[in-house]
Each structure stands twice: as C-alpha cells, then as structure tokens.
Amino acid sequence: MNTNIADLAKTPRSIAHAKGVALEQIPQLADLFHSVVSLEHETTYEKEAATAKAAKKNEATAARGTEIVIEEGQRNIALAKLAGTMRRRDMSEEAIFAALKVENEAKCNPPLPEAEVRTIAKSIGRYKAKEPVYEPSDLTAFPTEALPRTLRKFVEEAAASIGCPPAYLGVPMLATLASAIGNSRVLEVKTNYSESATLYTAIIGDPGSSKTPALNLATAPASKKQQELEREYREALAQYNRENRRWEDEIYEDFTPDPPQEPVYQRTVVQDITVEALTERLVDNPRGLLSNNDEISGWVRSMDQYKGGKGNDRQFWLSTWSNNPIFVDRKGRKDPLMVPRSFVAIVGGIQPGILSELKNDREDGLLDRFLFSFPDPLPTRWSDTEISEETMAAYEGIYEGLYGFSVDTDENRNPSPRLVTFTPQAKRVFIDAYDSLSEEMESPDFPQHLKGPWSKMRSYLARISLIIGMARIAEMKNLGPRILYDLMPPEAVISESDVKAAVVLIEYFKSHACKVYTRLHNQRKKSTSNTRNLTNADADKGTDLAQYLVQFLRDRDGYWQGMTSQLYEICKAASVSGLPGGDGAFGKQVRKIANAPDNDLVLNEGWRGKDPIIKLSLSTVGTVGGVGSTHTETTKGTDSRNEGEKATTDQPEPTNHKDYLAEIRDAVERLFNDHPEHGKSPDTEAIAVELFWWGYLNYIPDERDVEVTLCS
Amino acid sequence: MGGLTDGYVYVDTATGGVHRRNHVIKHSEYRPPKGTPDCFTTYLRFTKDLLDYAQENPSPKTGRPSVAGYPGPALANCLPFDFDSKDPKQAIAEAIGYVRLWESRWHLPPEALRIFWSGMKGISIEAPAELFGGFEPSPSIAKHLKALAVAMAPEAKTLDASIYEKLRLWRVPNTRHGTSGLYKVPITIQELTSCEY
Numbered sequence: 001m002n003t004n005i006a007d008l009a010k011t012p013r014s015i016a017h018a019k020g021v022a023l024e025q026i027p028q029l030a031d032l033f034h035s036v037v038s039l040e041h042e043t044t045y046e047k048e049a050a051t052a053k054a055a056k057k058n059e060a061t062a063a064r065g066t067e068i069v070i071e072e073g074q075r076n077i078a079l080a081k082l083a084g085t086m087r088r089r090d091m092s093e094e095a096i097f098a099a100l101k102v103e104n105e106a107k108c109n110p111p112l113p114e115a116e117v118r119t120i121a122k123s124i125g126r127y128k129a130k131e132p133v134y135e136p137s138d139l140t141a142f143p144t145e146a147l148p149r150t151l152r153k154f155v156e157e158a159a160a161s162i163g164c165p166p167a168y169l170g171v172p173m174l175a176t177l178a179s180a181i182g183n184s185r186v187l188e189v190k191t192n193y194s195e196s197a198t199l200y201t202a203i204i205g206d207p208g209s210s211k212t213p214a215l216n217l218a219t220a221p222a223s224k225k226q227q228e229l230e231r232e233y234r235e236a237l238a239q240y241n242r243e244n245r246r247w248e249d250e251i252y253e254d255f256t257p258d259p260p261q262e263p264v265y266q267r268t269v270v271q272d273i274t275v276e277a278l279t280e281r282l283v284d285n286p287r288g289l290l291s292n293n294d295e296i297s298g299w300v301r302s303m304d305q306y307k308g309g310k311g312n313d314r315q316f317w318l319s320t321w322s323n324n325p326i327f328v329d330r331k332g333r334k335d336p337l338m339v340p341r342s343f344v345a346i347v348g349g350i351q352p353g354i355l356s357e358l359k360n361d362r363e364d365g366l367l368d369r370f371l372f373s374f375p376d377p378l379p380t381r382w383s384d385t386e387i388s389e390e391t392m393a394a395y396e397g398i399y400e401g402l403y404g405f406s407v408d409t410d411e412n413r414n415p416s417p418r419l420v421t422f423t424p425q426a427k428r429v430f431i432d433a434y435d436s437l438s439e440e441m442e443s444p445d446f447p448q449h450l451k452g453p454w455s456k457m458r459s460y461l462a463r464i465s466l467i468i469g470m471a472r473i474a475e476m477k478n479l480g481p482r483i484l485y486d487l488m489p490p491e492a493v494i495s496e497s498d499v500k501a502a503v504v505l506i507e508y509f510k511s512h513a514c515k516v517y518t519r520l521h522n523q524r525k526k527s528t529s530n531t532r533n534l535t536n537a538d539a540d541k542g543t544d545l546a547q548y549l550v551q552f553l554r555d556r557d558g559y560w561q562g563m564t565s566q567l568y569e570i571c572k573a574a575s576v577s578g579l580p581g582g583d584g585a586f587g588k589q590v591r592k593i594a595n596a597p598d599n600d601l602v603l604n605e606g607w608r609g610k611d612p613i614i615k616l617s618l619s620t621v622g623t624v625g626g627v628g629s630t631h632t633e634t635t636k637g638t639d640s641r642n643e644g645e646k647a648t649t650d651q652p653e654p655t656n657h658k659d660y661l662a663e664i665r666d667a668v669e670r671l672f673n674d675h676p677e678h679g680k681s682p683d684t685e686a687i688a689v690e691l692f693w694w695g696y697l698n699y700i701p702d703e704r705d706v707e708v709t710l711c712s
Numbered sequence: 713m714g715g716l717t718d719g720y721v722y723v724d725t726a727t728g729g730v731h732r733r734n735h736v737i738k739h740s741e742y743r744p745p746k747g748t749p750d751c752f753t754t755y756l757r758f759t760k761d762l763l764d765y766a767q768e769n770p771s772p773k774t775g776r777p778s779v780a781g782y783p784g785p786a787l788a789n790c791l792p793f794d795f796d797s798k799d800p801k802q803a804i805a806e807a808i809g810y811v812r813l814w815e816s817r818w819h820l821p822p823e824a825l826r827i828f829w830s831g832m833k834g835i836s837i838e839a840p841a842e843l844f845g846g847f848e849p850s851p852s853i854a855k856h857l858k859a860l861a862v863a864m865a866p867e868a869k870t871l872d873a874s875i876y877e878k879l880r881l882w883r884v885p886n887t888r889h890g891t892s893g894l895y896k897v898p899i900t901i902q903e904l905t906s907c908e909y
Binding site: 003004005006008009010011012013014015016023024025026029032033037148149150423425472475489490493495496499 | 732768800803806815816817818819820823824827829831840842843844845846847856859860862863866886892894896897898899900903904906907908
C-alpha cells in the first residue's frame with residue numbers, strides 16, 4: 001500500500017536530492033532562458049550593461065579589422081559555404097583549410113576550434129572540384145536529438161539493432177506517425193492557412209543496406225494497428241451477417257425493421273494499390289492512410305500503368321499532398337467516388353542507381369514533394385544489440401496515442417480536422433525559419449534546380465512541427481499521469497521547442513535534398529550527352545564501346561592518347577561487351593565510331609617516338625582545339641602505319657566547332673540573363689566555370705572560346 | 713559564472729512568521745530555532761549591499777531596518793515553482809505532469825530537481841540554476857524567473873506566479889507550517905508519483 005503524502009510531512013526528513021545526477025547545463029533550457037530574458041523589458045541597469053558589452057564587442061571587431069562577424073550558431077554553416085565556394089574553384093583540402101583558418105580567426109566570434117575547421121575542409125574537400133556543393137549542411141546526420149525522448153530511443157536502438165543509419169528508421173517513423181494523426185489535427189499557421197501532417201518520404205540506399213527491415217520496423221505500429229482493426233472487422237462482419245439474416249427473416253409485408261449497419265473495413269496501411277482502389281479505401285478511412293512502398297520506383301512506374309500513360313495518377317498524388325478533395329468517376333455509376341479531404345502519408349525506399357526514375361522527365365513537382373534521406377552506407381557487421389520490448393512498446397504507445405485523437409466531422413459528415421496552434425514564441429521561431437528559407441531561395445547564388453524542393457520545405461516546416469508537437473503530447477499521455485493530460489487539452493499548442501526541432505529536421509532534409517537533386521541534375525546532363533553518342537554508335541553496332549569511350553574520356557577531362565593496343569586492353573579490362581578479337585579490328589571499330597557524323601568523339605593520330613598513337617577527345621570539351629599544340633608528340637597527318645586503317649586526319653578544330661561556339665554563346669546569354677552580375681565581369685575564366693556550375697553547359701569551356709563568344 | 717556571483721551570500725530571513733522579516737544575514741548562518749513554525753528566507757541571494765540598505769532605509773512606520781524597495785541585483789541558485797491549490801490533488805497532479813513533461817521535452821532528469829511537499833496544500837520544485845547554465849545576478853532576476861517558469865509550465869492552473877518577487881520569502885525545508893503543523897519536507901520523484909493524496 002502506498003504512503004499518504006501527508007504522512008511524510010509529520011516529521012522532518014532528509015533525502016539527498018540529485019544523488020547520482022550530474023547537474024549539467026541542458027542547452028534547450030539555457031536557450032529557453034535566454035529567449036525569455038530577451039523578451040523581457042530591459043532595466044536601465046541591463047541597458048547599461050548591454051551597451052557596455054556592445055561597445056566591448058565593437059572594439060574587438062575593430063581590432064580584428066573586419067566588419068563581418070559570424071556569431072555562434074552560424075559559424076559552421078558560414079565556413080562550410082565558404083569552403084564550397086573554394087572547392088568549386090578547384091582548391092585542395094589543404095588550401096581550403098588554410099583559408100578557412102584565416103577567416104575563422106578573423107570573422108568568427110568566438111573562432112571555432114581548429115579541429116572543427118579541419119573537419120569542414122575535409123568534408124567539403126571530398127567533393128569533386130566541378131561538382132556543385134551548394135548546400136552547406138552536407139555534413140548533417142539524422143538529428144535524433146530533435147525527437148521526443150521515446151522516439152529518439154526507438155530510432156537509436158532500432159538502428160543499432162539493424163545496423164543501418166538512424167535515418168532509415170527516423171524518416172519513415174515520422175511518416176508513420178503522420179499517418180496516425182491523419183485528418184484529426186492540422187496546424188493553424190495563420191487564419192485560413194493550415195498545414196496537415198502529410199509527409200511523402202523516401203530513404204535511399206544500395207541493395208542490402210537494410211532499408212526494408214528498417215521500413216518494416218518503423219511502420220510496425222501501423223501494421224499492428226491494421227491487424228487489430230482487421231480482427232475487429234472480422235468479428236463485426238460475423239455479427240453483421242448474423243443480424244442481417246435475422247433481419248431478413250423479420251421483414252414483413254407491412255413492416256420492415258431498420259437493417260443492420262454493415263461494418264467498414266478500417267485500414268491503416270496500403271501497399272501496391274491502384275489510385276482507384278486507394279480512393280475507395282480513403283472513402284472508408286477518413287483519417288487517412290499510410291502508403292508503404294518497399295521499392296518506391298515501382299510505385300512511380302505503376303502510375304498510369306493501366307491507362308497507357310495517360311491517366312491522372314501523378315495528379316492524384318499532387319492533390320493528396322495538399323489534402324485536396326478527390327473525385328473518381330466509376331464505370332456504370334452516375335455518382336463519382338468522392339474523398340472530401342484526402343490524406344496519405346508515403347514511406348518507401350529506393351536505390352541510388354534508379355533515383356532518376358522518380359523524376360521521369362516530368363517537371364510536375366511530384367519529386368519536390370518528397371523528403372529524401374540519402375545517408376552514407378554503414379559497413380554491415382553483426383550486432384547483438386536488440387531493440388527492447390519496452391522501447392518498441394513506447395513507440396507503439398505514441399502511435400496509439402496519436403491514432404486515439406478523434407477525427408471530427410462537419411455538418412456534411414466530412415472530416416474537419418481540429419486546429420492546433422502555435423504558442424507566440426513558437427510562431428516567432430516559425431516565422432524566422434520560414435523567412436530564412438525564402439531568403440535562401442532569393443539569393444542570387446541559389447541553384448535553380450533546388451527551388452522546387454525548397455519551396456515545399458516551408459510547408460514541411462509546419463508539418464513536422466505538428467508531428468513533433470503531437471508526438472510530444474502523445475508521449476506525455478503515456479508517461480505522465482492521466483489527470484494532467486486531462487487538465488491540458490491536447491490541441492493546446494505547438495511549442496517553441498517543437499518548432500525548433502522541426503527546424504533542425506528541415507536542415508537535415510535540405511542537406512539530403514541537395515545531395516539527391518545534385519545527383520539527378522548531373523545524371524540528366526550525362527544522359528543527354530550519352531544519348532546523342534549512342535544514336536550514332538548504334539549504327540556501327542558499337543553501342544557499348546561508344547558509350548564506354550564517352551565515359552572513359554569524360555573521366556579524363558575529355559582527352560586520352562596512347563596506342564590502340566593499350567586502349568584495347570583497357571576496354572577488355574573494363575569488360576566492354578562486343579569487343580573484336582584483336583587490337584587491329586578494335587582500332588578499326590574505334591575509328592568507325594569516331595567517323596560517324598555528328599559524333600562527340602574525335603580521333604586524331606600521331607606519334608610517340610616511333611610508335612603510332614591515337615588521340616581521342618570529346619568535341620564538347622574545350623581542349624579539343626588545342627590537342628595538337630598542347631602535347632609534345634609530333635603529329636604526322638594521316639599515315640596510320642601499323643594501325644591498318646585510314647584514320648581521321650588532324651584538324652585544327654573539330655568539325656562541329658561552330659556548333660560548339662554557338663552552344664557556348666547561347667549558354668553565356670542565358671547565364672547573363674539569369675545572373676546579370678556576371679555580365680559585368682571581364683573574367684572569362686570565371687564565366688567559363690559559372691557556365692558549368694549553373695548547368696548551362698555540361699563541361700567547362702575553354703576561356704578563349706568564351707572570350708570569342710563575348711567578342712562576337 | 714566565476715567571480716560574478718561572489719558575495720551573493722546574504723538573505724533576508726523571517727522566523728515565526730513573514731511579518732518578522734528584515735533580518736538580513738548570511739545564508740550559511742541562518743539556523744531556524746528548533747520547533748519554531750513558519751521560518752522563511754528569501755530564495756534569492758544578495759550582496760552585503762542588502763544589509764547596508766536595510767539599515768540605511770528604516771521603515772517609516774516602525775523605524776526598524778527594512779529591505780523594502782531594495783533596487784540592487786540578486787542571484788538565483790534555482791528556478792522555483794510553487795504548485796499550490798486548495799485541492800492539493802490538482803496541484804500534485806500538475807506538478808507530476810510538468811516534471812514528466814520537462815523530462816520528455818528537454819530530457820531534464822527528474823532526479824535533478826529538488827522537490828518539496830509543503831505540508832499544506834502544494835508542491836514546490838526547485839530546478840537548479842546549473843541546468844540553465846547558471847543565472848547571472850540581476851536586479852530583474854525575479855522577472856526573468858517568472859517568464860521562464862511560465863514558459864516551462866504554460867497553462868498551469870495551480871502555478872503560483874506571485875512568488876517571483878525579488879524579496880519573496882520561501883519556507884525553509886524541514887520547518888513546520890504554522891497552521892497544519894506539518895513540515896515542509898523534501899521528497900523524491902518516486903514518492904511524488906507513488907504517494908496517495
């Protein structure tokens with residue numbers, strides 16, 4: 001029997017408070033204190049102190065001889081951005097580190113530790129020099145610390161148990177919880193503008209990276225709920241059948257009793273389902289559903305599969321993301337199937353190699369609506385770690401808690417989500433983060449291909465705030481006494497810490513969006529170029545060889561020279577299919593490919609000492625015109641000697657050089673149009689790099705050619 | 713915090729009722745007489761300036777030293793919460809709820825909190841200043857503490873916001889409540905959550 005608290009107070013007593021607990025600063029509490037203090041009206045005393053402090057700071061700034069001060073919280077991002085700019089200019093890791101050290105000392109207040117500066121330089125230095133590295137937070141790992149304690153514990157334990165990145169659990173977990181909230185609650189951002197919890201998510205990883213087990217575990221509460229609902233449905237159906245038979249027996253000529261109500265099959269999860277079937281499910285499940293797609297590329301491919309590609313599936317998913325009403329006309333029925341307020345959260349996995357299938361050359365914005373997680377793979381090692389039953393139960397408890405929030409309906413019996421609101425402090429944090437996203441997009445440096453996903457991040461900021469806030473409330477419901485939960489209405493507020501957590505998660509998703517879109521952007525350029533080459537090579541039945549040679553040259557900055565036999569060995573080592581039996585025939589095949597009209601491959605012949613060599617280059621790379629002059633070997637015209645076949649003659653320019661210049665001219669015009677600041681610069685080298693950087697060209701042109709186009 | 717907090721060792725005390733206040737002494741020197749009910753000290757700490765001020769500014773009514781109107785800075789070693797209600801059940805339940813809420817939201821270990829049963833109708837909780845990175849001495853510290861407490865316990869129905877005054881007296885632990893005869897006692901989080909009330 002428990003002690004009555006009044007009994008404890010009958011005599012003095014002594015207990016050791018905080019025994020075994022380290023009294024350490026909790027950063028969020030320190031932040032909270034500083035934020036409330038900043039809101040308080042300053043007294044004269046404080047004003048004086050603040051003035052003195054500011055004066056001291058100004059003195060320090062002046063002493064450092066700079067006007068720019070990068071404060072705490074911004075230092076990593078600012079230095080990473082700077083490092084990205086330097087890397088774009090092909091600066092080495094060491095050079096970046098040296099420059100960052102100087103900037104760190106000069107501008108950061110206080111300067112970052114040198115080890116952190118080194119980490120930034122190292123991370124940015126990993127990127128290829130010409131590969132866009134826009135996003136400063138490429139280094140972001142999934143921020144489990146932003147999650148409520150129960151969820152954080154689940155993600156960390158489950159990831160350790162499976163041996164996968166925490167994001168593989170965390171991201172689908174958010175979508176699973178989103179589906180539990182469904183149409184029960186929306187966040188009122190301002191009057192007449194609210195955001196639901198809808199999330200479209202995808203985790204990216206190689207085969208065998210444990211995406212599937214992670215997805216299964218993260219969505220387990222929804223699956224478990226589904227089993228429970230199914231059992232209830234079976235029981236209700238049996239009951240219904242019994243009552244229905246009784247009802248049919250009781251129909252009289254002059255009196256018909258009310259028929260029994262047929263039970264509805266409640267669902268939580270759907271898989272591999274057509275849009276039409278999903279619409280029917282949504283009619284029966286006004287809360288909404290979780291669409292679990294183990295392989296999300298299959299989900300994309302299935303769109304419109306029964307309609308010859310002419311259906312509205314993509315439009316359906318675009319509408320559902322915004323919770324719009326859905327109408328589906330059905331054969332043989334006058335009334336359409338109607339979902340007044342759609343809600344579907346999506347989880348799925350995809351391999352990096354087939355990412356481009358998501359885009360599918362459609363610019364309808366569906367891809368922009370996805371939150372991607374593309375973590376670095378972890379080495380697969382056996383782990384004895386297991387997720388505890390207690391942790392799993394706590395996670396399921398939060399899902400259950402969210403699922404327990406009822407879905408209200410309006411006078412037409414349509415779902416009418418209850419409004420959740422921000423606290424004033426939370427609203428301020430939200431507004432700051434929202435504006436920050438917008439300012440990023442408005443920056444002249446902001447890549448065009450990221451504008452779509454960035455614009456959706458603003459919505460996701462609110463959506464994730466809602467999910468975190470509701471999960472926190474559900475957690476409280478599980479952890480705290482029921483009486484408190486009853487005292488505090490669950491729809492009360494989204495707190496400042498909820499929004500701050502969402503901001504951290506958005507930073508994570510931004511960095512991964514950058515990774516995904518950069519890859520897609522580069523793949524698209526590559527595929528455009530390869531398609532052009534293949535078209536010509538196909539005619540010579542040297543498709544694989546032509547494709548390989550293009551990639552081979554691209555990996556070498558567009559140029560290679562050597563003996564045909566050497567190239568033959570290289571191709572054999574690379575297992576290029578369809579190679580002829582000897583290097584003589586191989587040389588003949590290479591020349592055929594290069595001689596095909598409008599081919600990007602250019603073949604010149606020359607000598608290295610007494611050995612005949614071939615010089616292969618890509619006409620789309622600016623070094624072509626300088627092939628003869630920039631290499632020391634003498635070029636002796638068309639004599640192929642042992643090569644057995646007449647080769648392409650030396651030319652001062654590739655045959656399509658005019659097109660090449662026209663292409664540069666066009667790109668320069670577009671660059672100047674989109675980024676007028678470059679029009680004022682006489683720096684042709686910088687312009688050449690910018691043309692590549694911004695994707696106007698898929699190569700860096702020779703600055704002399706840029707100069708020619710500028711003069712013309 | 714270093715030297716900023718040096719010298720903040722003085723408190724105002726009241727022994728035998730709040731009306732017996734205006735005895736500024738060092739906190740470490742205050743020993744409530746055994747068995748005397750209603751013993752208090754300020755929960756904020758002050759410098760010797762408070763002692764000087766009290767002596768230099770006697771009460772116009774009594775002519776005795778008075779701390780009223782002291783404008784100087786004070787130091788807080790903790791953030792106090794006083795969940796107080798005519799229905800102790802409600803106050804206790806709310807205190808439990810917020811302790812759990814802080815734990816889930818900020819990972820604030822409940823064991824780090826100093827929890828007291830007032831012996832009458834409420835629970836008081838002291839969150840050590842270390843959890844917040846320390847509070848700098850300030851004339852406005854009470855106002856800051858109030859803002860912080862309200863932010864940490866929004867919508868708390870039983871939170872007594874009147875305690876956030878610079879010279880507010882705070883019942884000394886293990887001293888008796890004059891009315892109920894019960895002691896203000898320290899309790900553990902386990903006792904708080906498992907006790908009947």
